[in-house]
Amino acid sequence: MTSVDVARKAGVSQSAVSRYFTPGASVSKKMAEKIKVAADELGYRPNVLARAMITGKSRIIGLVVYYLENQFYPEAVEKLSIALQENGYHVLLFMASNTIGNVEPVVQTILDYRVDGIVLMSVSMSSTLADRCRDLNIPVMLFNRDQPREDMRAVISDNVAGGRIAAQMLLEGKPLRVAHLAGFEGASTQQEREEGFRAGLAEAGVPLYARAVGNYHYKEAAEATRELFNVPQPPDALFVSDDHMAFAALDVIRHELGLKVPQDVAVVGFDDVTQASWPSFNLSTVRQRLNTMVSACVDELIGAIENDDHPVRKVRIEPVAIHRGTTRP
Amino acid sequence: MTSVDVARKAGVSQSAVSRYFTPGASVSKKMAEKIKVAADELGYRPNVLARAMITGKSRIIGLVVYYLENQFYPEAVEKLSIALQENGYHVLLFMASNTIGNVEPVVQTILDYRVDGIVLMSVSMSSTLADRCRDLNIPVMLFNRDQPREDMRAVISDNVAGGRIAAQMLLEGKPLRVAHLAGFEGASTQQEREEGFRAGLAEAGVPLYARAVGNYHYKEAAEATRELFNVPQPPDALFVSDDHMAFAALDVIRHELGLKVPQDVAVVGFDDVTQASWPSFNLSTVRQRLNTMVSACVDELIGAIENDDHPVRKVRIEPVAIHRGTTRP
DNA sequence: CAGATTCTTGCATACGATTGCAAAATAACC
DNA sequence: GGTTATTTTGCAATCGTATGCAAGAATCTG
Structure with missing residues (x-):
């Protein structure tokens, strides 16, 4: 037809x-x-494809996501996808997890589909590739990750402020030994959250007692937690760089070590994914306002697509303290 | 260029x-x-689009998924997407959650993109739409859902067998009052799991003591659990039609009602999502062999795309009992 | 009602590739 | 080296739609 x-x-x-x-x-x-x-x-x-050939607009957005295990990503993908659908765009999904550390060929393939825009979710991009996209006039949005380049759009939480909030939440419980469980250290989110957290502690004159790295993975986070607590004087307060790792930490603390949360140790996460509010975890955390992030992402991206001189900016969303059962008031 | x-x-x-x-x-x-x-x-x-016009093959697969809250779906989407990528296909993602109960326009839009095939994940399709896809010669795969039509491809677990397995797992604990927490009753998965479960109980001469419906949603499942247990003689064994609802049930049972699992009540779920193995839940469940389901889905779908007389069949995968801490041996 | 103005409509071309066909070039063989 | 068989290569048509242009129809104006 x-x-x-x-x-x-x-x-x-x-x-x-x-x-x-x-x-x-x-x-x-x-x-x-x-x-x-x-x-x-x-x-x-x-025929959308024939139309795309003529107009040069495919109404397809390439979405690159690293993995979907951390619940934050499915939530973001779902909301983003719905928001784009409502604007007449659709999402071509690319998983980067199998091509570890090498987004290059993935983005190449995306470009082959002549997408109108690209969203990189917690993934970053080499400078040459960024140049290439700029030359092709294809807007790229970083979602929940930032890169030093000034000409790169990004939607992120104010992670430094978020780290500070986490510090305050823990400090309210008058902790003696404060620890930090870090995510992937190459990620801007990790660097900024830790920076804010350390600053928050420093202002209160509290030292960072211990630190371990979980790389944003459940298993590594569980292992890191064991490492942190397998000492004569374990921490009594712990800031974990995201909820996903915080679940691992809680599982180890409660079920392996038999410690009481928050009496023996207080825990604060980051993200506020759905399960954080489930009674099994009841996790105090720093919320990333996902709906706001998604709307900002869609607005900026579509703005850039449909308007050639849309300014390039980094949108920074304020995070929110969510007090639940893993912190002492 | x-x-x-x-x-x-x-x-x-x-x-x-x-x-x-x-x-x-x-x-x-x-x-x-x-x-x-x-x-x-x-x-x-x-230019992939130009190539698609000539060849009539876009190498795009339309994937419709209802929601991503239940961890089963992100896991499935991730694996499916990776498997298709490895075969040179890519996934155009459509969320059906905002157009509740009406996949019609979504599938229409998918067809506009001249996809080579469609995967419906826990979503079903009207008969007229199925006809339309058949006429257009676009293969459709049902993933984790079945429909009566014989000319409809599907990849599913043997849910009847799965229900039986769940019954056995609970019966090993010599329960006195066995209950069932059902998912969405319009879903083939629910109907078959319940059928198998009831059959398993019946063979052992054990009656079904109580039943409630959670519609595959966390909140509704929590409410249904309260309903089941808010009686003088609450159940001491519970089969929940998927892990996602089982988490809700466990949360209510442990943290609201203060009951001991599995001593006071044994629980069995279905799916074996990643979190089921986390210590916080430690859920005994019936595993759907996701990797097998995904490969079968990809094989059948690509087979049908690249080979016009690929037979239409329903692939049925055997589920597996996973004994963890929520059942009595 | 004639003339000026605005809307509609069809023609023809373009988008960026694939592919059947026939001519040209190469290889194979005795 | 001549003849035949096989590859390579270019030409030209094609996929399904959008759009500039000019002609025709409709509307407006005094």
């Missing part, structure tokens, strides 16, 4: 059919009616 | 460039070398 078939059936030109399906094009009521009837009868719908 | 540019630069015809990028086409070494040099220099890569 092509526009030519519809045109023949309706007794009009192919251009007329095309115009009927192009919002804003000029078609008389008479024609419109004839075309509508013919199109419905034949079950015709315009 | 088009193939014409490359051709001009390399001093060959445009067809030659096209052939160079078409695996299996005949190009002499001499030409190949010239084209390679020119293409690399210009950074040329074939």
